[in-house]
Amino acid sequence: MIENDHIFHLAIPSHDLERAESFYIDGLNAETGRKYDDRLTMDFYGDQIVCHKTSEEEIDDDVTMYPRHFGVTVTDESDFEAILDNARTHDLPFFQEPMIRFEGETDEHRTFFLQDPSNNLLEFKWYNDPSQMY
Template sequence: MSNCLHLAIPAGDLKVTTAFYCDVLGCKTGNSEEGRWVDIDFWGNELTLHQSAERLPTVRHDVDMGAVAVPHFGIHLSESDFNDLKARIEHAGVEYLDKPYRRFIGDEFEQETFFIEDPNGNVLEMKTMVNPEVLFKKG
């Protein structure tokens, strides 16, 4: 766990947003302070949801697939886990902010990605890469 990412975000109604991450996305809870915050095991990373009245503002930035919402965060998944997550999201009736899209087709960076919002409007990008080992190859 030494390379675990920690991210804290405003959750709005903590119970509603926690249910989204656990019941829809399949995450688990960890440590918490009742009514104030809860840690979510976000695929091995620590996502802390904070009870809040505010929402983060989002803007759109142009990339090859169109204008994507910023800020956003997410996770890289295996193709199997990615497809399972898409099925969970569709089964729960969650609408895509940006529908699944395949990028960089035929390139070593080929990937499929989609964007959704949690109940407080935090934007998540979920993706799977054909060749995840090349992720930081250009850097």
């Protein structure tokens, strides 16, 4: 296991960087790191997300939650609620409305999925029992 501080990095396709900026920066409170004509680098809840400019033809039209999505698992339910409230306030598109998965099981958790302007799917989760996050 890595002992030092680190930041997870994820690069995703984006056919419209202005709409991506509105979705991530305005809608989900990510912070702009760098912005160029071909990419947008952001601090996304402590990790690095980079939207790389792609053509609209390269964007998947038919997306499903599994196997490809990314997201954030928060350790505090109030953070989950804040992200959910922010998504609703900014009218971000839900791919899957908030729900409880595995209700009554040890890995019960709250979750919802958003769909960004380039059809990338994001999942946000909060576990009743934090030991079940991994």
